[in-house]
Amino acid sequence: MNTLPTFAGVTTGKLPDLMPRLCSGVGTLDDFLTGGLPFGTVTEWGVPLGRGGRLVVARFLASATQGRQLDRPLLALWVQAAAGTLDVYPPAWRAQGVDLTRVRFARSARPVADLKPLLMDPLFKVIIIDAPERLSTDDIAYIARQARINGQLVVILRNYMLSSERGNVWAKLRMNCWYEPFSDQPYRLQVVRGFSFQRLSFDLDEAAS
C-alpha cells in the first residue's frame, strides 16, 4: 500500500514507517491510519463522554480479541480509571464484536501503581486506560517504555477533546474522535499529532479494505 485514495476532507500525505498494527476492521479508518494503531506505542484519544468516540476504540478492541489480521487473538485490558457510577455493559461490547472471553476489565484510580505487574508483563497486548484522572508525566513515560519493551498497544482515553497546546510527548498518535448524527459518515477523526493527515469521516459499518 503505497498511496492512499482521496477522501472528501482528507488531505494526502507521506506514509509513516510501517510497524505491526492493530486494525479496526473499518476500511476507511484503517487506510487513514496506514493499517491501524501501531503496537509498541502509546496512543491518546480525545473521546468526550456521550460523543460516541469509544465505540470506535471498541472496534479496535474487537479486532484484537478476534485476532483480525494478527497471528492470534490477543488479550486486552480495559481500565476504568475515572470515578463514577458508569459500568461496563457487556452485551453492547459483544454486539460490537468484542470477544468477552479475551478482554478483562479493571477499575482503578491509580492504574500505573495498581496494575504495574500487568504493564511489565507482555500478556496483555492491548491496554486501554479510560479517562485517568491522575496520570503524571512520569507515569506516561513508564507506560510508553513498557509498551515499547513488551510490544503492547496502550491507548489512553480522555473525556475531553485534545489540543496541540496541551501535549503528551509520549503519545505517538493523538487524535480526537466523535460522532456527528444525521450524517452519512457520522464518525469523525481529527488528528492532533502523529500524521500530517488532519481529518477523516467514516462509517463504522464500512467493510474492511
Added chain:
Amino acid sequence: MRSPPFADFLAVSTPVDDPARLTVLTPRVMKWAEGVWLMDLSSCRSYWLAMAQRLQRQPLALVREVLERALGAGVAVHPRVDVDMSVSVNNRVDLNERAADQESSGGPSGLVSADTSASTLPRLFTLTLTPTPTSVSATDDSACAPAKPALYVVPTKLLHPSDEPSLDDVPIDPALPPYQVSPNLLRDAARFAATDGLCQESPAHDDPDAPPPLRAALADHPWAAVLLLGAMTERRLTGFLPLETPFAQNLYRGIVWDDWLDAAKAAAEHLAVNRTAPFNAASFRRDCHQLKTSVSRLRLATPWDLRAAAALAVRRRFGATLATLWEWTFPESPSPVTRNAALVSFPWRRWEWSEKPRVARVLEHALWQWDALVPLLLEDLDKLLAARLATRGFEGKATELSWTLTLNDLRQLPVVVRFRHPHDLAREAGHHKTALLQAHYAFEAAIGKQRRDDDEDMEIPIIAWDLALDACLSTPPGVADLFGNSDESTEAGRLLELENQLPVALLQYGLCQDWLPESSFTSGEEPEERPTARKESWAASRATPYPASLSEADLTPPPDEPLSFWDAADEFLTPRTKAVAAAPPRNERPWLIAARQRPLFIHADPVPLDTCGHSSGRIFIERTSTKWWRAATDKAEHRDYYRLLDRMNRSAWIFQDGEGKWFVQGVFA
C-alpha cells in the same frame, strides 16, 4: 465395561486415636482419564516428601510400603503408576521404570480389606480404581487376565479447615465421636466400578492386638454413607462398599429401626452442637420414641418398608429433625440445588489441626517503612514455607496468610494477606514476589486504616510480628499438574499469577439470554456487588448464559429470510444493522441485536434525568417489561427506552418508567 457408579462421599472408620472414630470424606482428588483412574498427587506429594524426610526413607519406597500394608498381609501389591500421570522431573524416570517393572512382572494387585497401622500410616484415605483388570486373588502371583478392577489405597490429605463451611462458632466436644468435615463438596467425585467383592467379612476371631480393620462406605450423600457404614459394622464387613452395588443396596434396605434410630440420635447430638437450626433434645427423644412405637404397631421391620412415606408426613408426626434425616435416607430425586442444600445442613464438624505453620519475629528496633520490612519478611516467608512442609494439613497452596503486627504500644494490628487464586509459596521461594506484593497492599491498607482510627498522620512503629499460614487449598488437576506446579507457559496460568499480584480484580463478563439490561450479563462479582436494579422487580436473575464468542459468520443473515418487526427507520440503525435486524441470523439472539442499540456503559443504578433548561431530542429505541410472572405483584412494569441527544450532540440512554418518570440508564460514550 459398564459405566461405573457415582459416589461423592466416603465414610471410613480408621483406627486413629479412637477406633470408633467415624470419618466422612469426599474423594476429591481422582479423575477419569483415558480409561484409567489417575490419582492426583498434587495434594499429597509434599506430604509424602515430608513424611519420607521425617522417617528417613525414600519417598517411593514409603509409598510402596504403605500400599502393601494398607491392602493387607499376604497380598503382593504393586503400586500402579500410570505413565500418564505427570510426575516431577526428579521422580519421572524412577516411577516410570517402576511401572515398567510392574507391568513386565505382571504382579497382581490386591483387593482386600485395609489393615492399617496407626503408627506409620496417615489417618485419612482416599481410593483409586483402575479398570484395567488385575487379579484380586490374595495369593496368585502369576500374570493372568484379571476379572475385577484393582483397588489401590493411597493416603492423601483430604480434610482441610479452609474448605469446609464456616463453622467458626461450633465447639468441638471431644466426648462425641465426630463427623469429620468434608472439604470441597461434590467436586472431583470418584467413580467406582460396581463390582462385588470389594468388601469381605473380617475373620471371626480377631486378634485383639491387631488394629481394627478398615471399612469404608461410599454414597452420594454423607448420611447414606454413615448408615451403610453402620450396617457394615453390624455385619463385621471390612473393605470398601459403594452404595450403588447390589450388595450394598440389599444391606441398606436391611437396616433395622434400632440401627437407624441409633444413627439418628448420634446425628441429632451433632445437630445440637452445631445449633444450625432450632433443636430440642427432649422433643427429639419423644419423637424417636413415638416413631419406634408407631412402626412397631405397624409391624414394619425396617425403614425401607416405610420408604413411601413423604418427608412432610414424617415432619408432621415425628418432628423436623427426624423428617430431615428421613429425607436424607430416601431422597426422591435429588436435584443439584436440593442436594447442595442438604449437604450444607449436614452436621459437619470442623477438623482442627493442632497447629498452623507459624513464624514469630521480634525486631531489634522498631521499623515502620515498608522497604525496611521487606528483607525480614522475606526471610520469614521462607521459614513459613519450611514450616508448612513439616505441618500436616498445610501442604496445599496458600490462600490466606495472617500477619499480626505488634506496634510499639503493644497493640496488635492484624494484616490479612489474601490471594485471589491458591498460591504456591514454594514456587517463589527466595523472592516471594507475589506474597510480598499482596502483603504490601494489605500492609498499606491496614496502616492507613490504623492512622485514620488514631486520627494521626505519624508513622506507626512496629516492634514484632507473627506470620501464620491460615488457609491452604489443594487445587484440582485442571488448575495445576499432579505435583502442584502450574504451567507458566499457558496464558491461563500466567493470568492467574498476574491476578494474584494485583490489588484490584480483573473482571471477565459473560452474557445471559435476557432482555433486561440488568440481567443480561454476569461477572465474577457476587450479586450483591454487581449493579443491581432499581427495584426488586427488576432484580437481576441469572439466566442461562450463552457463549460470548459468536463469530462474524454468526452475524451474517441468511438469504431470503422474511423481514422482522424491525423495519422502522431509525437514525441510529445503520444499513448493515437494518439488514441484520431484518433477517435475524439463526444463531444470534434477538437481544444481541437489541444490544447493538445500547451503550457500552450503563449506570449501576439509573439516575434521574434532569433536562431543566436544556433542549434535547429523543428517539425511541425499545420497550422492555419486567418478568411479571416473577414480580411481587402481578402488574408488569415497563420501560420505554430512548436515545437522548442534546444540543452538544451528546447521547444518553434514557427510559421512562410506567409512572412517567425519566431516568438515565447509560451513556453512549
